[in-house]
Amino acid sequence: MSPKLQLRVIVTVLFVLGLGFAAYKNLLLGFPLNPGEQEQVWTVQAQVQMRTTGEPTRVKLNMPDMTKSLYVVDQGSAPRGFGFHVETSGTDRLGVWESRGPMGDVRLIYSARIYKGGGLPPKRPEPEGLPVPPTFDSVGADAADELLEEAYRYSADAVGFALRLSDTIMHAKEDANVRTLLGEVSTNKLRAEMIVSLLRAAEIPAHTLRGFTLGQSKRAMDLETLVELWDGDNWVVIDPRTRVAGMPAQFLPWQSGDEFLYEVEGARNSKLSFSVIEDQISARSLAIQSARNNGSSALYLSVFSLPVDVQNTFAVLLLIPIGALVVVVLRNLVGLQTSGTFMPILIALVFTQTELITGLMLFVTIVGVGLVIRGYLSSLNLLLVPRIAAVLIVVICLYLAMSVIGFRLGLEAALSVTFFPMIIIAWTIERMSVLAEEEGMRDVLMQGGGSLFTAVIAYLVMTNNQVAYLTFAFPELLLVVLAVILMIGQYTGFRLSELRRFEPLSGVK
Amino acid sequence: MLRWASPFALRRAGIVGMNRRNVELIAQNNPRALYPLVDDKLKTKELARKHGLASPKLIGVVRQTGQIRQLAAFLKDHPKFVIKPAQGSGGKGILVISGREGDAYLKPSGAVVAFEEVARHINNTLSGLFSLGGKNDVAMIEEMIEFDPVFDGYTFEGVPDIRVIVYKGFPVMAMTRLSTASSDGKANLHQGAVGVGLDIATGKAMRAVQYDRPVEQHPDTGADLSQIAVPKWAELMELAAHCQSASGLGYMGVDVVLDRVAGPQVLELNARPGLAIQVANGRGMFPRIKAVDDLIAADEDLPSDAVWRANWAMENLAVL
Incomplete structure (x- = not known):
């Protein structure tokens, strides 16, 4: 195979591999292509506090259910001395902590990450037979009858009936019948339970549904009570307070019907409290999370499997090929001259830390002053290595001077001068200075300007959110970058600058 | 005003661009291992001696x-000589004693130089200053070249040399580079030296440029550039063609100076010659490169001597 053909094969393979793997991650694993989408997530904690006395202790906690709009990822954890496991019975999920003989105050925490969308709600079985009707005293029975009759008149089906009933019970507090049934003071929970009783009295299977609405971060969440009823075909949730049918989008059900919320054996003074932390995370980490939960092997071999600090290093490293691509394009396709092949990338990396304008000004100042001093050194006829060493020391003195003077003048930005790698700066000064002597200032300005321009373009590309995100989440796209660079490597056409340079010859046949 | 050519027009004109030069001419024809031969002038000199290339004689x-x-x-026995660093660049560190x-x-220039100063110059050279x-x-x-008077009045301070591009042993394009005040006496086109394209068949001036734009007269001396005609042209072409067989480089620049008595002398070889020569000649190099490639592809038993190659180039390439 000729080298040209080999190169084509390699380029094709790289393209297919890079794009293919990226497409696989995007389409099948759900890695989004865009970093911009911020998603709301919540961390919900249920905390059981209790005093143990040395007896074997068992704590059971009802765990939250998924809904169609909420996805729950358990992160149950056990303190020392406790075992933790999850029991399922029917649609119930129970977190169980057990310990042989704990002493003293114990705090058990169940926490869960809640993501929006894509939940798998437990499938509730159809009710068996008619519900057991509640028993009212004679006064209560009359009141109940009147309420039922009135609701029946103003509704067409079971859901409408329940909503009408809710309306009366939750809001018409002056209603005599309501007062008869519930008394003067009542809580929402009691009202909801009354609605369930009345529904059952009307032979509609129903139960309460307790949980809370996820919103802003809050310690000590209060449980809310909804009503779930059987409309003949399905279980339907209604919110008696808002009188809306259907599960509220951000409601996290924790306990339904006759399930217990939690149960403690072998300890005293137990208390349960809930807290919610709201969080914004980028869609990227969301995809990673769900890929992790699905046990995806693609993740196993990805950047995300590394420790976070190493990930951060790679977030920078993975940008360097993009800078290299910019340099290749500007040098070989545009025909810009730069001083040192990849010096512009290093300068661009510095700009990411200093901000562009500050960085540019610092760079020009340092190199400019450095060139003047280096010009003087050259008249001393020094040998190369001592000369560069001298320039290096001059550069460090300049750093110091700029930082101190800048700080005194209140220019904090001057402090970031130390981000510039001084060896690179020293070499740049040396090379520019030799260039000035051998080829003249014109070449220095051209190469220096070319380098800075390249650095600025590289900076703009490298700091682009989308680019930074894609290189990090889809490192396989590096293969595509490699393929493009290889393609440019065999490009024998004209550079943009040559269209101008050889313009006088274009008229020739 | 900036004017741009379309890439198609440049291709039609047979211009070789930087990328093509690097990929197709240099990378494919110049093995890296041969570079030291041309980057170190002492090795070049040794090469010239071994292959009988005319070149200023090495005194020591x-x-x-x-x-x-x-x-x-x-x-003592050498009143005239030139001291140069073997690995100097850009003409730095050359001391001429006449x-x-x-x-x-x-x-x-008539300036008097004490021996101590010569010694110090050599010392600086040895320690790598240049x-x-x-x-x-x-x-x-080296022995000092007695320049042929043909270029009198055509240069400002510097040394007039003739650059010949030799492709696979065939001299394909030539120009002379004349230093000017704005090039600071250096013979480098992009610093402002005047480049005069020479007819590959005759060595006569065809066209002159400075900063890539046509000029008629030398900007400092006012001499009419179109009157330049390099003598002993055939000899010079043979010398350039011979340099390829000596060095093994497939694409090279041969820098020649004209000695009043000894004729063309190789001063330097270059493994990465630039493309400005096309501008000086007012035409692209590609048709000539292609003609050489076609000739080689068509006939495997080409005569191997440099004289034949130089003659073929002079007869066939000038019209392209």
């Missing part, structure tokens, strides 16, 4: 500081 080489002490005695005044030396990357170097002492 100073390799160590200790040898400087014997230098005064050694130079005569004596008692024990002191004379520069062509060499690329500051490597330690050696100082070469």
